[in-house]
Amino acid sequence: MTLTKSQEKGCVLWYDSTALPQGEPRLFDLAWLRENGHLAGSSTGRNQAWFLRYNGLELVWRHFWRGGLVGRVNRDLYLRRPAAQSRAMEEFMLLDWMREQGLPVPRPIMARYQPAGLFYRADLITERIPQSRTLAEVLRDAPLSAAVWGQIGQVIAQMHVAGVDHTDLNCRNILLDEAGKVWLIDFDKCARRRPGGWQAENLSRLHRSLVKEQGKVAGLHWSPQDWQALQAGYDAEVSAVSGKPEQADGYGKV
Known part of the structure; x- marks a missing residue:
């Protein structure tokens, strides 16, 4: 830029x-x-x-x-x-x-x-992210595979490894485009931070938003198994990055 x-x-x-x-x-x-x-x-x-x-x-x-x-x-x-x-x-x-x-x-x-x-x-x-929809919109129409849920977890982990705290991570701030790529949006009041409890809070906030969406939308295609796939993708990405010598602590510089 x-x-x-x-x-x-x-x-x-x-x-x-x-x-x-x-x-x-x-x-x-x-x-x-x-x-x-x-x-x-x-x-x-x-x-x-x-x-x-x-x-x-x-x-x-x-x-x-x-x-x-x-x-x-x-x-x-x-x-x-x-x-x-x-x-x-x-x-x-x-x-x-x-x-x-x-x-x-x-x-x-x-x-x-x-x-x-x-x-x-x-x-x-x-x-604008072309031909994309929010995670909430996608789940109204059809379920996602475990692989896609794992990819969502990986992208969130990459953000956390970089030290970015998304204070409003929810199912409307995650986009999927037609190619299946995962995007993160809306970073108002977000910032780079050192590792702490905020990573877990980001994930908890996303989980709460999915539970809330399920309460509003009958038949929303989301289950505990989907969340487990997301968490598995997240954990695998964090482990992969933390094993690199240049990022031994698992996080980029803040």
Whole structure:
């Protein structure tokens, strides 16, 4: 990635100039996107995202929304801090670093920081994973083989070996594309950390999300045996990496 930074009237943009040679702040303008045929759709749910087509790229624009009780009275304002420490820029740089490590995560394209008095708003655009669905969506239609569950476990282990704590790992933040490749998405509030209890908590959170999804969707194709296959893939990957001399402790540098 070639990181380029620009600023206008306090608004800060970071973008990959190999993907967007001039940057394009209008990619955060819904009216302009609609008028020029760049808006390809949107997600449903509380935290809406928009799908874009621009310059030959398929993109996802995600605005940073507040959650929980705070989100009921304050939808998107965060206490002001330097742009480099904002939610958008931190996720932008984490994704770029993870891709350098060979991890299957989206390519970051552009991040925006908008000051608003004592607060700021934030946005992030990433490249869309083509022809992919969330794990939750896939399991509504058909079961997955033990091999695929093992692959999901391996990818999570690779993320953990690199020292990345995905604080919201759930069955909607794991994608499978048409080729069967596993992807991890949505790294807001995530960070690189030294080994600790967070790895087990990531897995527990994913397990809870699958149990919750099973409670909502009758006939969801998920069973304890599937989880055992995921765990086996995870354990095998961690053991394989920890046996390498250059990573004797089983984790990359943090």
